[in-house]
Each structure stands twice: as C-alpha cells, then as structure tokens.
Amino acid sequence: MVEEYRVLLVDDEEEIREGIRVKIDWGGLGFALAGTAGNGVDALELCEQLRPDVVLTDIKMPYLDGLELCRRLKPLLPASKLVVFSGFDEFEYARQAVGMNVSEYILKPINAPELSGVLTRLREQLDRERMERRDIESLRRRYEESLPVLRELFYTRLLDGRIPPEQVRERAARYEVELAPGCWTAALVLAGSSGEELLLPSIQAFFQAHFALEGCALRTALYNETVALLVHMEDGERIYDLTEELGRLCVLAVSLLGMTLFVGVGRPCPGPERLPDSMEGAAAAAEYRVLMGTEQVLYIGDLEPDRSAALTLDEADQRALSAAVKLGSREQVTELVRRQVGRVREARLSLAQSHLFFLEVLTALTRLARASGADVEGVFGSGFTGRVAITDFRSLDELEEWLLDRALRLWEQLSRQRSDSAWKTVEQAKGFIAEHYGDSELSVETLCARLHLSPAYFSTLFKRETQKSFTAYVTEVRMEHAARLLRETDEKTYLIAEQTGYADPNYFSYVFKKHFGLPPSKFRAGQPG
16 A cells, blocks of 8 residues: 655645645645644644654744745754645745745645645655655665775775874875865664665665855765764864764654664874774763664763763673663663673683683773762772682672672662753753743754753753753743732733743744633733732
8 A cells, every 4th residue: 555645735725725635635635634733833733743744834824924934844844845825925025935845835715626736746746756766676786886996995994993103194095085184983873673774775876966064174984884974064163063962864864864863973083094983982871772762863972971981891781780870770681791791601611711802891881980979998898909719609699680780889879960950951951941931032053052062961850850851941931920910010011922932922822822821911911809
C-alpha cells in the first residue's frame, strides 16, 4: 500500500476549512488530511507534532499570518511543500511567497478542481523526490565518481593519527586535498540501525549537498563503517553554531533519506594535524547516544566539560563503563561490571592475566573517580592506595562483588554531583527568566548565551528537571505575573501585555485565555476585591 502524504490545512474561517475538507478527495489524490488549525500559532504547534508533507495556509490570519508561518516553517520542515492562498490579488504577496520557497499561490475563492490540480502536481513532485532519495545505488555511483580512493585513505589515516603531523600538509597536497590553517573539528555520523553499509555513501552525499553553515567548510569521508565530518571553522567559538547546523541536518535526513542519524562532535583543535584528538572526542560522544535518549547531536564538551575526565584508554568496553558510571543507571553499571568479569570466566585466563585485566578495570574506575573530583576513599575504602591484588579475594565471585560495589559507590557520587549541577543550572535559568520575562525578545538562545551551553543540550536538561519545556515555563511565569497585575492594579491590558513580554496585546489576550480559560477583562471582573 502506497503511503499517503500528510496535509495540514490552516485558515481562520471555519467555513472555508470545512468546505475544503469535504470537497477534496484526499485519498484519491494520494493525501491524508492530518489536521487543521484556525491561526498561525496553533498551526506552528501542530507542525511540530504532525510534521506534514504539505501545508495549505491562508495569508491573512490573527497573531501569526501565513507568510510569517511559512518563514518559520522553512527551517523546521525544509522538505515540506508550502501552498498559500489569499483573497487579495496583490503582486507583493506573491513576491514574498516566492521568497519563502512557497510551491503554489492560489487566489480565493478556492474551488475544488483548482486545489485538486495543485495537490496532483505536489504529489508528483513528492513522488519524484521520494524515488530520488531511495535510489541508493545511484548515489553510491555518484560518490565513487567524485572521490578517489586515495583521498579516502588519506582522510582515514589522518583521523586515525597514522600520518605524522609534519607530513600532513605534504600528503594533503599530494592528493589535492585543501586543508586550510586554523580551527578544525571532527564529527562522527552513525545511522540509527546497523547493517546499513550501502547507505553510507548516500549519507556522505547528503551532508556534502546540504551542509550550509556560513564561514565553515566541510569535508566528508567513509570511516570505519561510519561517515566522518571534518569541519574548518573561523574559530572555536562557533562550535555551538556547528552543533545546531548538524541538528538541522539530522531533522532533514528523516525527510530526505528516511533515516535517523546520530552525530558525535569532538572538541575544536588548532589545525588539521590535531584532528585525531578531535576524532577521539567525537567517538567518545557517539558512545553516549544509548544513554542520552532522543538527542541526535552530542558534543563531547557538553558531556565531559573537564577534559581530564575522559579515559585515556581506547578500548570500547572501558569507554562504555565510563559512560555508564557517569550517566547511566544502576542496572547498566551492574551489567557492564558483570560482563567484564564474565569475560575472565569465559576466557579461563591464567592468574597473572586475570590480575592484569582486573587492574585495567580498577585503574579505569580510579582515574574516573579522581578526574571527576569524587571522594576516592569513600569509593574504594579508607587508606586506599591502588595496591589491590587478585589474590586478596577468595574467589572470582568475591572479586566481582567488590568491583561492583566500588563502581556503584562511584556511580552514586557522580549521580549526586550531576543532579546538583543540573539543579544549579536550572535554578540559574529560572532566575534569569524571573528577571527578564518582561523582555519580548527573551529566548532559549539568549539564555544559553548567558549560561554558555548549547540550546539543544539545555532544552533537554531543563525539561528533564522541570517537566516543562522552556517555552511553556516562560509562558507560565508571564501568565502568573499578568494575573497578579490584573488582580492588584488598574493598569490597561495593553500595558500589562508589554510588562509581561508581549508586544501584541491581541496575542497576549489569546495566550491568556488559552492559559486561564477566559479573557483578561473577564478574569479581572471575576476576581474578589
């Protein structure tokens, strides 16, 4: 069965919405009417939930008109088709609509044959784009024609640190690779499911075609069954601009490739010769994806602000143990420790080999404790010096329980530290909101610039700690202050709107009624003196 394309219909006149809903043969045209909205504000919310393939919107609407809605949807739904209609036959509207990448412009009154024709054309466009996206073999051939094998080998060896730093530029010139001096960052792109080797060329081509961060240059390479990104930036301060752009591309990949991608981003480094260090951080960030839920872009600087907290050992099992102790659950720590000791049982190692393996696990935990500022004696016992031998234990089971107990003690300490840190960050954010809720320009970006955090990381942290999104929390603060002013003062509604961060009094009244169930005037009249 062919999947139908989802449509969102936006018009402030209910009669028009109902007429379009009834008169159009949605299924016959290959579409499904996923939802309707009476204004641009509600439409924007629905678009975030429904992610429609097509948006049909009127231009003239309260609070947020159709052109502004299209402007905001352009980065949110870059692959969606936008159709606007209006009762005003004015060239300026059509000109602005073309500037918003609007696919069609229809004059009211709208008739069913005309709209059906528009939808037919859109379906043909969407079908063509879908076919192009799925032609993975074509993308792979295009990739093979565009990048020589020697260039791929150069990038792989560079990121692995197998090219001496003093030879990097000479090798780059040999393979006609331009590596500008200055700041570089490495990132690692992983697909959401395994066994997708044939999709890697299409992922690589996708990033090459759609990366659009001004002032930054992108190189891509296949790297150990993943795609590596090498990004040249003006300076390291733009790292959060980069993570935001990579987040946009992950959203776009769902529409264009039908794939969920994860990106681990390393720290900026001074020159291409240091890219192996950045790639090590990118690989470590990618390891966190299992523990960080739905986050698609993870920056190692957010996850491990203290560079010394990163383990120097390269083994994947030790990185996984570190990630579990720092960010995982009690069950994950338990499973990982038992798995490591289980490897000793299965391998039937000699006493000396078992002792060396035990010391590797213990050293990893000790380094992590010290780098994280934990109470080492509280974790490993009073007078601990690191001199623990496998012969101190009567059995492997006793050793396993000792290791697990220490790992869980460390996990508990780091959990308390992380909870305290998150609480302090959220309290700082609440204080900033309390001071600036009256500023109509207040946004998560301005707050994150103050806190020196990426917006994506902060939004996840704030919602986890408050159970509310940043926007919902700000709206609640503004509404509480508005209600107090209505109860305790005789200020005009438009002045109260300004004092609580709303430049448009009508939009303030709309939000107030949506929050309290009645408009400001009735709210004020219904309060006891």
